[in-house]
Amino acid sequence: MSRWRAEEDALEAVHKAEAAERLCDEEISKCKEIEQQLHRQRQEIEMMKFQHEQCLEELNLIQEQKPALESQLRAAHCSEKELEEKIIQAVDLMIIFRGERDKLQMEYDSAIRKVNKYRALQTDDPLGRSSAHFFGISFSDIIEATQNFKPSQKIGEGRYGSVFKGMLGHAMVAIKMLPSSGSQSDSEFKNELEVLSRVRHPNLVALIGACPESRSLIYEYVENGSLQDYLSRQSKTCSLPWKTRIRIAIEICSALLFLHANDNCSMHGNLKPSNILLDANLVTKISDFGIYNLISQNENPFSLHSKTDPESSAYIDPESFEDGELTTESDVYSFGVVLLQLLTARPSMGVIRDVKCALERGNLETVLDMSAGDWPIEQATQLATLGLMCCQNDRLDRPDLDSEVYAVLEPMREQCNLSQSSRTQHKAPSHFVCPIFQEVMKDPQIAGDGFTYEGDAIRGWFNSGHETSPMTNLKLENCDLIPNHALYYAIQEWQQNT
Numbered sequence: 001m002s003r004w005r006a007e008e009d010a011l012e013a014v015h016k017a018e019a020a021e022r023l024c025d026e027e028i029s030k031c032k033e034i035e036q037q038l039h040r041q042r043q044e045i046e047m048m049k050f051q052h053e054q055c056l057e058e059l060n061l062i063q064e065q066k067p068a069l070e071s072q073l074r075a076a077h078c079s080e081k082e083l084e085e086k087i088i089q090a091v092d093l094m095i096i097f098r099g100e101r102d103k104l105q106m107e108y109d110s111a112i113r114k115v116n117k118y119r120a121l122q123t124d125d126p127l128g129r130s131s132a133h134f135f136g137i138s139f140s141d142i143i144e145a146t147q148n149f150k151p152s153q154k155i156g157e158g159r160y161g162s163v164f165k166g167m168l169g170h171a172m173v174a175i176k177m178l179p180s181s182g183s184q185s186d187s188e189f190k191n192e193l194e195v196l197s198r199v200r201h202p203n204l205v206a207l208i209g210a211c212p213e214s215r216s217l218i219y220e221y222v223e224n225g226s227l228q229d230y231l232s233r234q235s236k237t238c239s240l241p242w243k244t245r246i247r248i249a250i251e252i253c254s255a256l257l258f259l260h261a262n263d264n265c266s267m268h269g270n271l272k273p274s275n276i277l278l279d280a281n282l283v284t285k286i287s288d289f290g291i292y293n294l295i296s297q298n299e300n301p302f303s304l305h306s307k308t309d310p311e312s313s314a315y316i317d318p319e320s321f322e323d324g325e326l327t328t329e330s331d332v333y334s335f336g337v338v339l340l341q342l343l344t345a346r347p348s349m350g351v352i353r354d355v356k357c358a359l360e361r362g363n364l365e366t367v368l369d370m371s372a373g374d375w376p377i378e379q380a381t382q383l384a385t386l387g388l389m390c391c392q393n394d395r396l397d398r399p400d401l402d403s404e405v406y407a408v409l410e411p412m413r414e415q416c417n418l419s420q421s422s423r424t425q426h427k428a429p430s431h432f433v434c435p436i437f438q439e440v441m442k443d444p445q446i447a448g449d450g451f452t453y454e455g456d457a458i459r460g461w462f463n464s465g466h467e468t469s470p471m472t473n474l475k476l477e478n479c480d481l482i483p484n485h486a487l488y489y490a491i492q493e494w495q496q497n498t
C-alpha cells in the first residue's frame, strides 16, 4: 500500500516536474520575445534621435542664413524702387522723344514737299515725278547751309573748287563748289551725277545730293580730316599707328576694287592722301571719285596738273601724262605712291626713289615713319615691295589689284584686328550702324537706294507706307531688299574682336 502510494506520489511529482518544465520553456520563449521587442524599440529610438539631430542642424543653418536672406530681400526692394523710378523717367523721356519725333516728322514731310516742288520745277512735271536718283538741292538752300559761304565754313580748296561744311536739315554735309565754266551741258552733268550718286561703298564718301544749277556736290561730312593731315602732322590728333595704316591700305584697295568692278564709274582718277578722309573711328572714306567726269577737260588734264601742283602730279600715272588717258592701272599707280607714304610719311615727290634705294641697300628701317610705332620689318618690306610694284612706269608691269595686291594685303588684316583691343573703347564704325535705328546692325539689308539698313528698320519703314529712301527722300523703284553679306561678316568680325 505504502509502495503504491509512493509510486503515485512519484508519478505525480513527475507530472508536476513536466508541467514546471513546460512552464519554464514558455517563460523562456516569452522572455526572448520581449528581448526582441526591446531591441527593435531601441533601434527606433536611435533612428528618431538621428532625425532629430538632423532637423536641429538644418534649423541652425537656416537661422545662420536668415540675416543674409533678409538683407538680400531689402536690397531687392531697393532695386525694385530704383527700377520703378527709372521706368517712370524712361516713360517721361519717351513722351518727350515722341513729341520730338512728331516734330521731326512734320519737318520731314515739309522737306519732302519742298523737294518735290524743286523736282517739279526742274523737270516741268507738275506731279514732281523724276527719274533722278540724286537729291536735288536749290542754291538758296546751299547759301543757307554755308551761311552765305562764310569763310569759317570753308574746309579747304582743291583743284576743282572750294569745299564748305554746312547743315542741311539735321545733317552735317560737305559741299563742293565746282567751277561753273565749261562746255559740259546741264544734261551731261546730271547724267554723271546720276551715275555717281548710285555708287555706294563703306569706304567711299557718299554723294548725297547736288545742285546742278550752281554745280555743287553735297557729300556726307567726314569729321576726322584727311590722311594728308595725319601724314603731314597737320592733324591735332595723334599719329596713326602702323596697324591702322595697314587697315587703311586694305580699305583703300577694297574701295578701288569696287570702283573698278563698277560698270559706270570704273576709276577714281585722283587718288591721293588729301582725298582719303578718315571718319570718327579712322575708317577710310575716299572722296572725289569720278569727279573728272563732271569737269569738262579741254586739254590733257594731267599735263595741266603738273604745272599747277607738282606735289599732286607725283600721284599721276606717268603714262597718263603722255596720252591723257585714265585707266584702272592709273589708280594702281596712285595707290602705290599712297602705300609708300603710309610707310614713310615722306612727300609724294621722291618717295618712290627713297624707298627703292633703302630696299636695295637693305636698310628699309631708315625711311620708315617711326611715329607709327615699331613696324614689323617683314610686313613693312612686303608693303614697300608692293608699293614699288604698283609704281612701275609701264602700265603692263603693274600688279593686278585683286589677285596680286589685295591678296597680299588682306591676310594682314588679321594682325591689325588683333591690335584693335583698344576698339572696345571706340564706338562702332559708322557704316556698321543702321541709319534708322542708330544701332549696330544684326541683319544688314541693302535697299533700292544703295544704302544698308537693319532689316527690321527698313521693313518697318516700308510697312508704315513709305515708298522713299530714308536717306535721300527720293522715291524708290522698288521695296526689294538684298542681304549685305560682306557687311554682316565685317560686323561679326568686329564684334568678336571687341
Ligand SMILES: Nc1ncnc2c1ncn2[C@@H]1O[C@H](COP(=O)(O)OP(=O)(O)OP(=O)(O)O)[C@@H](O)[C@H]1O
Binding pocket: 155, 156, 157, 158, 159, 160, 161, 162, 163, 174, 176, 205, 219, 220, 221, 222, 223, 225, 226, 270, 274, 275, 277, 287, 288, 312
Ligand atoms: N566729305 C568731306 N568731309 C570733310 N572734309 C572734306 C570732304 N571733302 C573734302 N573735304 C576737305 O576739303 C579739302 C579740299 O578737298 P578737295 O578734294 O576739293 O581738294 P584736294 O583733295 O586738296 O585737291 P584735289 O582738288 O586735287 O582733289 C580736303 O583736304 C578735305 O580735308
